[in-house]
Amino acid sequence: MSKLHNKKGIVLGIASLCAALLAPMAIAQDDVFAEYRAMMGDENPAIFTIEEGQDLWETPMGPNNVSLEQCDLGLGPGVVDGALAQLPRYFEDAKAVQDVEARLIYCMETLQGRDAIDVLVKPYSQTGDQGTELEALVAFIADSSMDAVVDVPQGHPEEQKMYKKGEEIFYYRAGPHDFSCATCHSQTDKRIRLQALPNLTTNEGAGMAFTSWPAYRISEGLLRTMGWRMQSCGRQQRLPQFQSGSDAVIALQMFMGVNAKGAVMAAPGLKR
Amino acid sequence: MAGRIRVRASLKGDMCEVKALMRHPMETGMRKDPQGNQIPAHFITEVVAKVGDRVVMQAHWGAAVSQNPFLGFEFSGAKAGDEVAISYVDNKGETGAGSAKIK
Numbered sequence: 539m540s541k542l543h544n545k546k547g548i549v550l551g552i553a554s555l556c557a558a559l560l561a562p563m564a565i566a567q568d569d570v571f572a573e574y575r576a577m578m579g580d581e582n583p584a585i586f587t588i589e590e591g592q593d594l595w596e597t598p599m600g601p602n603n604v605s606l607e608q609c610d611l612g613l614g615p616g617v618v619d620g621a622l623a624q625l626p627r628y629f630e631d632a633k634a635v636q637d638v639e640a641r642l643i644y645c646m647e648t649l650q651g652r653d654a655i656d657v658l659v660k661p662y663s664q665t666g667d668q669g670t671e672l673e674a675l676v677a678f679i680a681d682s683s684m685d686a687v688v689d690v691p692q693g694h695p696e697e698q699k700m701y702k703k704g705e706e707i708f709y710y711r712a713g714p715h716d717f718s719c720a721t722c723h724s725q726t727d728k729r730i731r732l733q734a735l736p737n738l739t740t741n742e743g744a745g746m747a748f749t750s751w752p753a754y755r756i757s758e759g760l761l762r763t764m765g766w767r768m769q770s771c772g773r774q775q776r777l778p779q780f781q782s783g784s785d786a787v788i789a790l791q792m793f794m795g796v797n798a799k800g801a802v803m804a805a806p807g808l809k810r
Numbered sequence: 811m812a813g814r815i816r817v818r819a820s821l822k823g824d825m826c827e828v829k830a831l832m833r834h835p836m837e838t839g840m841r842k843d844p845q846g847n848q849i850p851a852h853f854i855t856e857v858v859a860k861v862g863d864r865v866v867m868q869a870h871w872g873a874a875v876s877q878n879p880f881l882g883f884e885f886s887g888a889k890a891g892d893e894v895a896i897s898y899v900d901n902k903g904e905t906g907a908g909s910a911k912i913k
Contacts, residue, residue: 583831583880585816666835666841
């Protein structure tokens, strides 16, 4: 025993040194952000975006000079509380399955009489921006849906179709890297660099992902929406750019949202 | 939409703990937008916290502070009900302010 120990002493020494260096690094990610969140307490810079979103929600705009307050997010006209936990869903008036971004744009067009292109030309903030109208509105709706239980409906055939489509896109390998969403998001306890990757095929993983967007990204100093997250994932896969409120993005959210059934909304949170 | 500061102040023993969250882009002047144009510098240069006329904290800031800065500090000699007022001035001369009663 002791001989073996002596022989391997140096090797073991190096190995344990490496382990000592690596172990805290692997844990550090969670600890640093837990520490960061603890330091921030209840404060989250998303609060500014939420307040701006509420102002935008209540301010009359567009040719019709009305606010979005009568916008039906699925729970009836003007009902914001808990709405995000039940989106995407099928809307009879639009004859389509819509997510929160698509629905907001629909309301801007139908209620306010605005041209959607004004919003769609830049739905998400770029470097140097302080947030877009769409981001602010989503932040406000998310904040009003805090603690609501995820229950994305599957009653309508169109909703079931959307789920199937989402599942298909999720597993569809494409692009120069032959990547699918599933490449990163269908195994448990995996990470990319130091970021934990949720397994979106499980209830727990999908729940974690679905309930945590929109979120304030510390690294960008901006609030980001689920639509942006999808677009960013698509970019990382080198796919053609996902558009805000497009069917592909809605389908993927439908797939994730239905898989996340029963999880509790916790957005907007703080993220890396 | 710069200009807002959210302030919370609470007594911890004989010290008052202040937490302030500011809405500010804090542009360094070194970044470029997606079109490649330089984004002009825009950052807070001075922060002052007062209770009444008494300055309890003063800080000189620069471009190294993050967007939407979060500031925490403690000071002594405060009592519950006092109002802590925090204000900033940035390099463009724009100001922001916010206040809270000490709990």
